[in-house]
Amino acid sequence: MIVTSLLDTDLYKFSMMQVVLHHYPAAQVEYKFKCRNPGVDLVPYIDEIRAELAALCSLRFSPDELDYLRSWRFIKSDFVDFLGLFQLNAKYVEIHPATDRPGEIEIRLRGPWLHTILFEVPLLAIVNEVYFRNTQPGLDLSEGRRRLREKISLLRDTDGYQACRIADYGTRRRYSREWHEEVVTTLRDGLGQQLAGTSNVFLARKLGLTPLGTLAHEYLQAHQALGPRLRDSQIAALETWAKEYRGDLGIALSDVYGLSAFLRDFDMYFCKLFDGTRHDSGEPFAWGERVLAHYRANRVDPRSKVLVFSDGLDIPKVMRLYEHFNGRCQLAFGVGTNLTNDVGPEALQIVIKMIRCNGQPVAKLSDSPGKNMCEDSAYVAYLRQVFEIPAEPEAAMAG
Structure with a gap:
């Protein structure tokens, strides 16, 4: 089972x-x-x-x-x-x-x-x-363990990245349930505070970690049929979320209609109301620059907001993004398949x-x-x- x-x-x-x-x-x-x-x-x-x-x-x-x-x-x-x-x-x-x-x-x-x-x-x-x-x-997982140790060492032992934190987002595409638990346990023991948590609720409970996550694309997509009119569906989705959670779980997903359409709807009210935004498609550096500029244009200090990156990340890419945006905003990184299904086979x-x-x-x-x-x-x-x-x-x- x-x-x-x-x-x-x-x-x-x-x-x-x-x-x-x-x-x-x-x-x-x-x-x-x-x-x-x-x-x-x-x-x-x-x-x-x-x-x-x-x-x-x-x-x-x-x-x-x-x-x-x-x-x-x-x-x-x-x-x-x-x-x-x-x-x-x-x-x-x-x-x-x-x-x-x-x-x-x-x-x-x-x-x-x-x-x-x-x-x-x-x-x-x-x-x-x-x-x-x-x-x-009967795949020998020694190669997966070697790769995992390299990732941990790269993030933990490189000067200047001690405050860079990652989270496990790899449940859906994991190699196996047992391997997923081994990976998250190894990350917890090897990274300490540099592991922010995991999206997996079972492992968060079992391993004493913080469960992480807010909303996914399906939530905003459904509002195309549930909202007042199609043009206002993204606004309706965000307002309903805010009504339910009253300021909690405040990370908005930015790419159901692309970033330009998102920013048109993500006005000063939402900029101040939500804690940050999540990137899940498109070029991440350009995305981050546009979001930070949008915050400034709406008289919000970007340093008070979180940029969450979660699109096809590996540790080197996490570190490049961290180096580029560190000090200009708060940062979070969700790494999925590269952590939980990097054992050799595609x-x-x-x-x-x-x-x-x-x-x-x-x-x-x-x-x-x-x-x-x-x-x-x-x-x-x-x-x-x-x-x-x-x-x-x-x-x-x-x-």
């Missing part, structure tokens, strides 16, 4: 799920799986993935786990009470070979947002581990993205075209027009 606890997921799933319970309990959504690696055949492992899915759906939150969630200052008691009754249901998940793409699998999740939101992270972890234990049986680049909400298409139009994903080209064209986003090559939207 790969996933043994419903806490074995990322914190932002719980923070978003609480908003769904309190504000959008009737919302219906659809998610779609995609593997971005060419030539990866997952079809032989469908039965094994289904078996692991069934095991996942047998899990319930234990009283101790509920007490842990209840101890967080931003989690409300009625949400924990709901989780005490909660169980994932496999009826919302379809897994089968893709009919139009030989060698690829189709995974779709359809159902109430409140009852499907917790599937994404553990399901991706299951696909990863099933794939690697079949294609790399890591899978797999995602599960929301594509519909309440029967309406939703889309993410980020600053990295390869990350975009939508099945309705007419809707994408309309979305670009509404948010004044330049067109891009059609192939980039084929996800």
Whole structure:
């Protein structure tokens, strides 16, 4: 059994799920799986993935786990009470070979947002581990351990970086559950205060670390169908978040419509209200400069705000970003696949993205075209027009 606890997921799933319970309990959504690696055949492992899915759906939150969630200052008691009754249901998940793409699998999740939101992270972890234990049986992890020691040494022992802190964001694409725990334990013991925490709630609890996370793209995408009008959907999403958390969990995600559209909506009110912003696509140095300039233009001291970088980071890139922005703002770095799936074989680049909400298409139009994903080209064209986003090559939207 790969996933043994419903806490074995990322914190932002719980923070978003609480908003769904309190504000959008009737919302219906659809998610779609995609593997971005060419030539990866997952079809032989469908039965094994289904078996692991069934095991996942047998899990319930234990009283101790509920007490842990209840101890967080931003989690409300009625949400924990709901989780005490909660169980994932496999009826919302379809897994089968893709009919139009030989060698690829189709995974779709359809159902109430409140009852499907917790599937994404553990399901991706299951696909990863099933794939690697079949294609790399008995892999010697000594190379992964060597690489991990090098990363720790580089960050810990290089002069001038003692205040540079990283966090583990690697649950979805980890090599395996056991390896993930070994990695985070090694980081904790090797980096000390330079490890800010982990996005994985189970490991945060087990290893005495800080769980980290706020919101993901799906939250802002859903507001394309939930908000008052499409043009105001990003504003509505941020205002609803602020209403729920009253100043807590104040990191805004900047790339659902690209940075230019984000900054148009992220006015002086939001600049002062939110603690910072998160980068997840596009060129990070240019992104950071534009965000800092935006804060200054809105009479906010950038040194009081956090820039969170989380897009495909490795330790050398973290250090370059730290050197460039240190002293000009507060900094946070979430490192994912490079920590939890750097053991030798090529890591899978797999995602599960929301594509519909309440029967309406939703889309993410980020600053990295390869990350975009939508099945309705007419809707994408309309979305670009509404948010004044330049067109891009059609192939980039084929996800």
